[in-house]
Amino acid sequence: MVNARRFPDLSRTAKPTIGVLALQGSFPLHIASLQRCGVETRRVRKPEDLENIQGLVIPGGESTTMENLASRCGLFDALRAAGRNGLPIFGTCAGAILLGKGTERPERLQVVDIEVRRNAYGRQVDSFNAELFLTPFETSFHGVFIRAPIIEAGSENLDCEILGLHEGHPVLIRNGRILLATFHPELTDDLRVHKLFLEMCELENGNPGEEIREESGAGQARENAF
């Protein structure tokens, strides 16, 4: 359950702060996307950076590098504890690999009981993009897959909501407060997946989040402009 001391309720005026694991990878792009959604962001590089955040993004990049750097400073265990204590976490690509479980390198956080197979499509020449039909959205989402992992179908895990498939494999999946994407919404201008995650953060904090709803509206207008 949510630990009220660690993840306090927000005052109505305070903007929620979302942490972004900033050891390596696409963290600058996630920070830009989140800021456009109207939330405050914080770079997470040490265990203490996890305090007083309402959600965390683990970006794309090299999962072995992130695991390595996080382990050296005690952040790996802190991330696992935060995830298991109910902090909402959104992992894209490498982030999804770290949050799940699997037999290959790197060591996983195993915050969710979902197998994520690394480099499952092959090498860079097998990277691709595809129009995805994701259940929360009315129109398609442009998915960019870079040396992407494959989520092994989570049908045995009844808590998993598969929010989108590509060629039979889940590409966006929600398990409680954890959201996994095997593609990179941070590489596009489309903020819908980030907003979906922010909704998850809000609900878990029991916060009406008026401010963020307003900002989302502004974001929508911007999105429509493209």
Place this chain on the structure above:
Amino acid sequence: MNEENNIAVEGENNWEEKVGLAKMLVGGVIMDVTNAEQARIAEQAGAVAVMALERVPSDIRKDGGIARMSPVSKIQEIQECASIPVMAKSRIGHFMEAEILEALSVDFIDESEVLTPADEDAHIDKSPFKAPFVCGARNLGEALRRISEGAALIRTKGEAGTGDIIHAVRHMKLINSQIEELAGLGDWDLASYAEKLNAPRDLVKQVAKNGRLQVPNFAAGGIATPADAAMMMRLGAEAVFVGSGIFKSSPDPEKQSAVARAIVEAVTHFDNPAELVRICQNVDVAMRGEDTAEIPEEKLLQSRGW
């Protein structure tokens, strides 16, 4: 396509995926390796990618002769043991080496001045390839010429194999100051500036509008210590290539590994000198190096390509 972050270059094949991979390497260290054992050390130290080479640049300098693409068997040996992206170098203009590297499923091709150039008139036409290319650049004009040919990543052309960082610093500062200069210019001035840079006008205008290159810009050449790597990051590099700096730091694999780990950490914590003290504490070796001021102009590798 995201106008701010992903500026499409007309007619590009797989542009999103190519630049996308470059963006996933941001904040990381790409290490030169010559065999499976070194690739293992690099991956365990936290490298984001390895560059498969027959010899590291300092040995190429020492040995002389013609430097070519690595033997296929060497690249395959490294691909088998590395789970991170594997890059390899082709000679400037040697499109056949590049096609072989692509067929080998190399993740990034470095059209590199470290190898002996194969064509004095043209760099490789990189657009038709599915594999992304990284190219060196000493200034904005050179960077934009490579991008117009289809490069998905730019790096400085610091003097490889010397452990002397001065040229990488010069290239990074020059490109960034040229980008800043563009910001204040109107259309006519931009056109003259494009002529001066000898770069495509539309690409120059995009850079002026966005205040940045169309692709990430990494540091490479002469980076030997954690402090060197952190300095390049502070100057605006988005990631760092380290060549001879790791495996020429010491004959002892334990010490090589300590240098590799420290450089990886220094790139993450580049803006925190107190952390850098802790990071550098386990490092007591560095490659000997060579003062580039003592190298005659015609022997500089960075003058290859244009």
